[in-house]
Amino acid sequence: xxxxxxxxxxxxxSEFIYMGDAKLLNRPNWKSKNSKTKFxxxxxxxxxxxxxxxxLWYHEQGDRSWLVxxxxxxxxxxxxxxxxRYLKRKENAK
Amino acid sequence: xxxxxxxxxxxxxxxxxxxxPLWRNPDPKKSYDIIIVGGGGHGLATAYYLAEKFKIxxxxxxxxxxxxxxxxGRNTTIIRSNYLLPQNQPFYELSLKLWExxxxxxxxxxMVSQRGVLNIFHSDNQRDAFVRRGxxxxxxxxxxxxxxxxxxxxxxxFLDFQNSRFPIKGGLWQPRGGxxxxxxxxxxxxxxxxxxxxxxxxxxxxxxxxxxxGRCYGxxxxxxxIKSKKVGVCVAGSSSQVMGKIGINLPIESxxxxxxxxxxxxxxxxxxxxxxAGHFYVSQSNKxxxxxxxxxxGYNSYAQRGNLPVIEDVCxxxxxxxxxVGRARLLRIWGGIMDMSMDGSPIIDKTNIKxxxxxxxxxxxxxxxxxxxxxxxxxxxxxxxxxxxxxxFLFNRFEKGRLIDEKGQGNQPNLH
Numbered sequence: 001x002x003x004x005x006x007x008x009x010x011x012x013x014s015e016f017i018y019m020g021d022a023k024l025l026n027r028p029n030w031k032s033k034n035s036k037t038k039f040x041x042x043x044x045x046x047x048x049x050x051x052x053x054x055x056l057w058y059h060e061q062g063d064r065s066w067l068v069x070x071x072x073x074x075x076x077x078x079x080x081x082x083x084x085r086y087l088k089r090k091e092n093a094k
Numbered sequence: 095x096x097x098x099x100x101x102x103x104x105x106x107x108x109x110x111x112x113x114x115p116l117w118r119n120p121d122p123k124k125s126y127d128i129i130i131v132g133g134g135g136h137g138l139a140t141a142y143y144l145a146e147k148f149k150i151x152x153x154x155x156x157x158x159x160x161x162x163x164x165x166x167g168r169n170t171t172i173i174r175s176n177y178l179l180p181q182n183q184p185f186y187e188l189s190l191k192l193w194e195x196x197x198x199x200x201x202x203x204x205m206v207s208q209r210g211v212l213n214i215f216h217s218d219n220q221r222d223a224f225v226r227r228g229x230x231x232x233x234x235x236x237x238x239x240x241x242x243x244x245x246x247x248x249x250x251x252f253l254d255f256q257n258s259r260f261p262i263k264g265g266l267w268q269p270r271g272g273x274x275x276x277x278x279x280x281x282x283x284x285x286x287x288x289x290x291x292x293x294x295x296x297x298x299x300x301x302x303x304x305x306x307x308g309r310c311y312g313x314x315x316x317x318x319x320i321k322s323k324k325v326g327v328c329v330a331g332s333s334s335q336v337m338g339k340i341g342i343n344l345p346i347e348s349x350x351x352x353x354x355x356x357x358x359x360x361x362x363x364x365x366x367x368x369x370x371a372g373h374f375y376v377s378q379s380n381k382x383x384x385x386x387x388x389x390x391x392g393y394n395s396y397a398q399r400g401n402l403p404v405i406e407d408v409c410x411x412x413x414x415x416x417x418x419v420g421r422a423r424l425l426r427i428w429g430g431i432m433d434m435s436m437d438g439s440p441i442i443d444k445t446n447i448k449x450x451x452x453x454x455x456x457x458x459x460x461x462x463x464x465x466x467x468x469x470x471x472x473x474x475x476x477x478x479x480x481x482x483x484x485x486x487f488l489f490n491r492f493e494k495g496r497l498i499d500e501k502g503q504g505n506q507p508n509l510h
Contacts (some may be wrong), residue, residue: 013401014403018393018508020506021394043436044345044492044505045344046344046345047334048334048344050332050335050348073348073397074396074397076395076397
């Protein structure tokens with residue numbers, strides 16, 4: 001698979017390390033209500049869809065940025081690649 | 095149908111006209127005592143042990159495709175019980191004991207061949223870890239012995255003993271491990287379950303569960319509604335897809351694992367051999383092909399096919415361990431979908447919905463577990479309580495912090 005890195009262009013997926021579902025970007029607040037249940041969900045439970053999946057890839061053999069890749073798990077087609085830090089900044093600015 | 099030498103002789107004299115299909119092709123009844131979703135190795139084994147040990151025969155096994163079309167037909171056929179943790183090892187030893195008697199029990203030739211499993215180690219530290227593992231195996235009643243370099247040179251002289259990066263220091267040897275003709279496992283269980291009255295319904299996809307007041311009372315399928323007192327899901331590879339239909343998120347990611355077979359060669363590899371410095375395992379089939387595999391690709395996938403970097407990695411591991419395989423040509427490569435769980439161990443448990451049960455999360459170790467998985471799942475479905483050797487394979491181990499993590503990798507499924 002080739003991942004279209006927003007800064008570096010097409011890179012081979014073997015340069016990356018895979019971290020799974022992009023829900024990991026949204027760590028629950030430990031002070032919130034039911035934080036125990038939320039952390040069990042955060043740590044262990046996954047939707048694991050057959051189809052479009054947002055997931056984290058780390059460019060370890062490259063610029064060491066975290067990417068959010070939108071990919072189809074049935075066809076391996078990559079639909080969208082974004083920098084995780086830009087997504088988080090946008091979210092935090094809201 | 096009973097197989098015997100006399101039957102073979104008799105049929106040979108009569109032009110082999112008397113052989114019959116091994117199982118019927120029934121339409122689903124309106125209701126059953128138990129429905130098993132998934133007609134693979136584990137599902138068929140569950141149906142067989144329910145009928146044989148618990149005398150429950152009003153059972154349907156529903157299968158989306160044809161019987162045994164999933165991972166029972168896609169694995170590398172290895173059986174062994176060489177685990178470390180006390181929650182795992184007795185379970186896999188139970189499985190190996192069931193394998194040893196499988197052909198007699200099913201009256202079917204599944205070619206159970208106990209030619210031994212050899213785990214190579216390459217350093218003093220790795221030897222110590224394997225000694226510990228060997229002792230854990232012995233304590234569970236399994237067999238294990240430690241072999242030195244001289245033993246290995248007699249047994250497997252073709253290994254690269256003087257490899258400058260990963261010199262071979264010895265191996266952990268389990269003589270009772272080996273290989274089994276994988277498809278014949280599904281066929282054997284299907285034959286015996288069917289002969290006890292179990293309905294095996296192929297080309298019948300479970301599309302939804304019937305749930306009322308938190309109780310499951312049947313399933314919707316492509317062949318209509320089927321009611322049942324209990325429903326057991328057993329669809330490793332598609333677990334999240336099936337359980338997702340009623341909104342249950344599982345501690346599982348689906349990953350693709352590739353397997354490989356070479357052209358047929360003269361007998362050269364005596365048993366199963368695994369590389370200790372990379373991920374590579376190999377055996378030789380009765381047809382002569384080298385059957386081997388390595389790591390999963392490492393990203394969520396339902397594609398049943400993988401990518402080239404892993405193929406390269408597996409072949410590098412093979413050549414590092416036994417340079418002679420560099421000249422063998424690959425015949426086929428295929429992929430299967432694994433339930434990779436968060437701690438690398440399976441789940442055989444009730445769900446939050448009453449009368450709905452779950453068996454899955456086998457990572458890429460499901461084939462060797464087939465008999466014990468069926469046995470313990472049948473125990474759970476029939477009695478409502480976990481079998482002694484599978485009592486730790488529960489959903490709540492994640493929230494309780496009782497993970498069964500053989501490799502100590504944490505909640506990162508692609509590392510198990």
